[in-house]
Amino acid sequence: MHEKAKSAHADVKSLIRDIENLSKVRVLVMEDDPDHLMVIRRNLNIELESQKVEVQLVLSGTVAEFIENVKRNRLAALVIDIHLGLENGVDLADDLIKQGLIKCPIVFISGVEPTDETKAKIRHLGATFFHKPILANEWTEIVGHIKDSIR
Numbered sequence: 001m002h003e004k005a006k007s008a009h010a011d012v013k014s015l016i017r018d019i020e021n022l023s024k025v026r027v028l029v030m031e032d033d034p035d036h037l038m039v040i041r042r043n044l045n046i047e048l049e050s051q052k053v054e055v056q057l058v059l060s061g062t063v064a065e066f067i068e069n070v071k072r073n074r075l076a077a078l079v080i081d082i083h084l085g086l087e088n089g090v091d092l093a094d095d096l097i098k099q100g101l102i103k104c105p106i107v108f109i110s111g112v113e114p115t116d117e118t119k120a121k122i123r124h125l126g127a128t129f130f131h132k133p134i135l136a137n138e139w140t141e142i143v144g145h146i147k148d149s150i151r
Contacts, residue, residue: 025150026073028058030066030080030089031109036132037061040079040109047139053147063087070096075104077146082110082118090114090121097125105149107142109134 027044031037037059044057055076060066063084070078080089089108096102106127108114114122114129122129128145130138 025055025076026058027055027077027079027146028060028066028069028073028075030060030063030078030084030092032061032063032081032084034061036081040134043134043139044079044143047143048146051140051143051147053143053150055146055150063092066092067096070101075102076150077104078102078106079142080106080108082108082114083112088118090118090125090127093127094121094125105145107145 029037029040029044031040041057041059048055048057058069058073060069066080078093080093082089084092093102093106093108106125108122108127108129109132110129111132113131119129128142130142134142
């Protein structure tokens with residue numbers, strides 16, 4: 001009986017965590033370069049705090065982690081690197097939109113100029129693109145997109 005009680009307690013704690021997670025607004029960042037991920041995290045946090053926007057950043061370093069976070073979190077916006085090793089962030093987002101998993105604004109970032117085809121797809125998705133390194137005023141614009149999505 002003691003094991004059943006422990007298991008039930010763990011289930012209740014898990015349920016409480018799930019309920020708390022549903023009430024939090026999150027911005028999901030997909031960047032496969034750990035150094036870039038740290039810079040994005042720092043700059044977004046600074047800008048979010050300065051504009052008094054209360055969201056939680058969720059960071060993904062792998063495509064599998066990103067997909068799991070998309071499925072699990074209530075998202076206000078996505079910030080996605082276009083070049084994810086062998087994956088293309090735009091194609092990945094497009095697939096997840098078609099599956100009904102993404103319904104929030106998307107900001108794509110890349111250190112490389114996207115092809116005309118990729119630019120057309122970004123426009124088709126209604127997304128925004130910023131070239132890395134992202135300038136201070138561009139972080140303000142990115143946070144503006146986030147603020148618009150949580151109103």
